[in-house]
Amino acid sequence: MKEDHMFAVLKTGGKQYKVSSGDILRVEKLAAEAGETVQFNEILMVDGTVGAPLVDGAGVQAEVIEQIKGKKVIHFVKRRRKHGSKRTKGHRQQLTLLRVTDILASGAGATGVKAAVGAGSVSGAAVEAAAPAPKKAAPKKAAPKADAPKAEAPAGADDLKKLSGVGPALEKKLLEAGVTTFAQIAAWTDEDVAAMDEKLSFKGRIEREGWIAQAKELANG
Incomplete structure (x- = not known):
């Protein structure tokens, strides 16, 4: 109207x-x-x-x-200066x-x-509309985790997992300590047992499990 x-x-x-x-x-x-x-x-x-x-x-x-x-x-x-000016x-x-x-x-x-x-208002809106939307950064791909190096038994080594209570983790520790055969374990002295207890962090386990006796039997086949 x-x-x-x-x-x-x-x-x-x-x-x-x-x-x-x-x-x-x-x-x-x-x-x-x-x-x-x-x-x-x-x-x-x-x-x-x-x-x-x-x-x-x-x-x-x-x-x-x-x-x-x-x-x-x-x-x-x-x-604002010493000698004011305008x-x-x-x-x-x-x-x-x-x-x-x-x-x-x-x-x-x-x-x-x-x-x-x-x-x-128009110019501001136009600039805003014309401005490309900021590109989102592509998510970073997580770097593949490196597999922990496996302690591989050297050639001629015995399967130490045959000993009571020895699994893959404990076998790895034994191999890293240079223990590769049943014959080595069968020949351990009390001093060797004490030193190995410290390395394996399982004090008394060697005696409890009877590794030396088992190793002798296994070494003799």
């Missing part, structure tokens, strides 16, 4: 403007070219209807006249000059007119 004698309060660029059809308006720069029609959808009031916070379905359409620069604003910058900095705000063409109390969402969006 369009009415020429309506007024509205719109919001853009963080500011509020009260407008009527035909008004010339300067707002913070919009992403639009001269001659384009844009529509403001943040409407705080239309005639006596106050939004909560916006008036549902309301809109203000305007034609872009041109992109302009505001008056140069000068401000002083003080330098310098000036100038800034000219980028603005868009518009002519209000229509005020819509309802149905603004169905007009299809380009929304009035700040140039900074």
Whole structure:
């Protein structure tokens, strides 16, 4: 619904403007070219209807006249030095000059007119959209665990696992200690047994299991 004698309060660029059809308006720069029609959808009031916070379905359409620069604003910058000095900095705000063409109390969402969006917001969104998504680092493959070196029995060695209580782990310790045959174990003295108990960390096991007697029998075949 369009009415020429309506007024509205719109919001853009963080500011509020009260407008009527035909008004010339300067707002913070919009992403639009001269001659384009844009529509403001943040409407705080239309005639006596106050939004909560916006008036549902309301809109203000305007034609872009041109992109302009505001008056140069000068401000002083003080330098903290022994001999105080000042310098000036100038800034000219980028603005868009518009002519209000229509005020819509309802149905603004169905007009299809380009929304009035700040140039900074659009450029920021465009950059964000154009920026490629960061590539996720491929998960590092765990290095294959190196197999623990096996103590291989030398040629001519006896199968020490035939001794009572000797499994692969204990056989490995015996081989690492240089024990490879039943004949060696059969010839152990008390001192040899004590030293081997310390190496194998199984004190008294050799005697309990009767390795020497077993080794003698096995060595004799």
